[in-house]
Amino acid sequence: MRILHTSDWHVGRTFHGHSTTEALGTVLDALVAVVRERSVDVVLVAGDVFDGATPAAEHYGVLERALSGLHEAGAVVVVTSGNHDSAARLGFQAEFARLADVHVITRPEQHDVPVTLHDEHGPVHVYGIPYLEPSLVRHRYPEAALKRHADVLGFVMDRVRVDAGQRGGRSIVVSHCFATGAAGSDVERDITAGGLDFVPLTTFDGPDYVALGHIHGRATLSDRVRYSGAPLHYSFSEADKPRGAWLVDLDAAGLGAVEWVDLPVPRRLVRLTGTLDELLLSPDYAEFEDNWVAAVLTDDVRPLDAMPRLQRRFRWCALLEHRPATTHDDGRETYGARIDQKSDVEIVAGFLEHVRNGRGPSAAEAELVDDAFAAVAAREVSR
Template sequence: MRILHTSDWHIGRTFHGHSTVGALETVLAALVDVVRERSVDLVIVAGDVFDSTMPAAEHYGVLGRTLSSLRDAGAAVVVTSGNHDSAARLGYQSDFAQLAGIHVITRPEQHDAPVTLSDEHGPVHVYGIPYLEPSLVRHLYPDVPLRRHSDVLGFVMGRIREDSLQRGGRSVVVSHCFATGAAGSDVERDITAGGLDYVPLTTFDGPDYVALGHIHGRATLSERVRYSGAPLHYSFSEADKPRGAWLVDLGATRLDSVEWVRLPVPRPLSRITGTLDDLVTSSAYDGLTEHWVAATLTDDVRPLDAMPRLQKRFPWCAQLEHRPSIVHADGHATYATRIEEKSDVEIVAGFLEHVRNGRGPTTREAGLVDEAFSALRSREAGR
């Protein structure tokens, strides 16, 4: 049996304020082409189908069209809910969808009730584990201590192994979690916000293949336990991570082979560093005008018109950071200590030096400051 492992579609996510729906549909269309050209039997979506718990109508349309196209291409589909999804909304009408070969698994009790498919070698049992928040499922199993996500997954995997042993045949598990050994990205905010904790790799002992979701870059934790990553780049921290899916072949009794299939990148991501004048004039950046661009400026003073000038050359410049090449250090003295016994002119000069990262007033500026204070002192004296 041939399986295409995907995850983290995040339909509806924006990229620095820009919609990604059009780009995602382009990539998902390519995914359908892979299914058709490589004769895929089953497509897996391991959670985070949507980016929010309340998807817009347009986002349901993207999902509906893609699932229909996958079925038309000849594949069955197994979808599980992730921590970004609303299980109730994603699972709405799932009972009807399964009649068409689209299995949307969102309810906790479905974890050990596999979707069973068959090939010339017999049955393949696909166990979809929806994202199971401990606080929302522990009442279902009051005699089991389920304090953390790792506790929940350890418990349900034990039940899955028991069920799989009774059924016989090959088995596949789908889970959305943060398994030990995988590196995250800055868009996986739930890892540090208390949503998902680490899950030991040994939790997934047993099945012939484990299709994981949640991490946006591909990762191989073992030959049979993998992350496919997201099909689209959702952060500049993902710029160097390839986009694609795992093509998994199950043999007569076990995992046979796994191949990485690349997906198109509608708009590449690039980071550039230099002074503003260099970035907007140098021919070295001529090839980046159609890329998403994250610019780091090294000017001593942050230019006030930096983003408009960058976007004139790079229309898709989406991120700007000022990191001057010379950083002025004040030490740890208090402001009162630093200005003690200094004249007004010296205080202004020191302030300019501070905000300009070490570059004080020009001769002309120093003269203007001196004139201003002289005028002020003359006015005060005449009162």
């Protein structure tokens, strides 16, 4: 049986104010092509299908097109909800979708009721574990102490192992969590009450393969426990990380070959560093003019109107940071200690030097400061 493991589509997410809907649609079309070309039997989507709990109508259209394409390509689809999804909205009409072999698992009680598939070697039981917020599920199982997400997953995995042992055959688990050993990602916004805590890797002992979601970069925690990451880059910190999915083969004994399949990157991300004039004028940067650009300006003083000027050359410049090449070390003294026994004029000069990264007032500015304080002193004397 051949399985394609993907996750964290985040349909509806924006990238620095820009819609990602069209780009994501392109990537999901490529995912459908992989299913068709590589004869994939099952597609797993491990949570965070949508980016928020109230998707817009066009976002449902993206999901419908993707699921229809996967079904038409011949794959069974198993989808679970993540912490960004509304379980109720994602699971709406799940019973109808199941008739087309699209299994959308969002209800807590479904965690130990597998989708059972068959190949020439026998049954394969796919256990979809929706994101289970402890505060929302602990009342269902009063016999267990479910304080943290790790407690909940430990509890439900025990139930999964019991059920899988009774059924026999091979098994797969799909879960959305932060497993120990996963590299963090600044693009994952934790919007749940209480947060997603760490889940020990040993929690997932037993199944032949565990398809994880929540981390946006691919990661291999063990041969059989992996993150596929998101299909799009949602942060400049992810710029150098590949986008794709895991192609997993199960044989008669369980886990067989695992292969990474790259997906297209509609618009690449790049971080450019230099002065504003260098970025605007140097021919070395011409190749990046159609990329998403994060510009790091090294000018000693922050240039005026830098972003619109950059966007005239780099249309997709989305992020601007000022990081001067020359920095001023103020030492470790407190502000009070630094200004002790200094005149008002010296304090102002020091402030200007600090905010300008070492460049103090010009002669004309110093004269203005002197005049200002002289006027204040004159008013004080005349009172």
